[in-house]
Amino acid sequence: MALLSKKDTSLILDPLSDNNPITIQVLGICSALAITAELKASIVMSISVLFVMGMGNVVISLMRNIIPSKIRIIVQLVVVATLVIIVDQVLKAFAYELSKTLSVFVGLIITNCIIMGRFEAFALANGTWRSFLDGIGNAAGYGVILIIIGFFRELLGSGTLLGYKVLGDPIAKTGLYAIGYENNGFMLLSPMALIVVGLIIWVQRSRNKDLIEEN
């Protein structure tokens, strides 16, 4: 890849595993709890964050030399809020039904700490192209975790994936339900998202011991 130097590649790939925003940096937990009861919402949220994060990092990086340091947090907030409103309006105009299911959650992107975290930690100090890659990488790392959690919560909680009944029909007792399987309603509640995140962290750290923090 001529377009991406070694450093650039690591900007994209690191957040996917060894520097994941959710499991390692522990950012963005709140939205990971709120919206992952269904796989579809997780996917759409990931795409929206990908857009807001990529664009936001570019805008902040372009302005990094002219932003007054006294109000830099406010400037960052304004940039995120603007991008989020644009996403919201575009969804309302072109994907109305989707925007209805996401209603509250699109607004939640503003409060997503990953975005502010990356603005502050990376985009303010780095060039535009790198900031873009960093934004995309971190949003993807966030998205991967979101989709994993959404997958398990929807599968175990509702017995469906993207709305399709993959385990059979719980009312008509077909498929797995015929042999006595039951959906675990617990999976639909937010605390279970935290437990799933915990399991992911466990798996990740036992595979790569370097990630274990020293006390």
Added chain:
Amino acid sequence: MAFDTEKNSYTVIFAAIMVVIVGSLLAFMASSLSDRISENERLEKQQNILYAMGVNENGDDEGSVNFVSTSTVAGEFNKYITEQLIIEGEEVTKDENAYLIDLKKEETRAKAGEVRRLPLFIGEKDGQKYYIIPMRGKGLWDAIWGFMSLDENMVVQGVFFDHAGETPGLGANINQRYFMDDFIGESVLSGSRYVGVAVTKGNNDPTNERKDDNAVDALAGSTITGDGVTAMIRETLKLYKPYLETIRVKN
């Protein structure tokens, strides 16, 4: 660097310019997309009204709400909704755009002492008439609204509820089938009084077998949203009572 970014004057000027740029960008976005958005909302309203009278694509699917698709809804709306009325006090007029009346604005007009315009839609399907009443009320966080269709005996034939921002997983579930379907078959009359259908806790009827108790089982964890639905139905019926009395079959 040409500017001294630490100076107060620079900070103020920067903030001012930023606000102007962002403001005009958002204003431009909003005005260029507003036509599409309001068209989407109009179609949604037609879908909701048809849903309340049982014109939908639920089929055998027992779990989810399936509206008539947006591409066909305009035609279906004209086919099933035979009359649209506006009730102003004693006066009843026909108006084929009655469904576009903004209930919130009418509420404000009523508060200002003017006569409130009450829209009502009459649908016909398989020879049966449906009287569909739009309603609007308050939930826990924000507005809730809905449509309820009645027959001549004042028995609910279907409802559709929706909300602006109730708690996801709790109050937000008023737009789910397992809540809305419970209303079907309930009467809004108790004797000859318009009492509506209450959302109650502990009515010992979780599967909604009793259809004569003017009550449906509440959603767990959403007391205030449920009370909001109860109040919305009761208050709306008060407004429509004079008209409903003229169509009610008395026996």
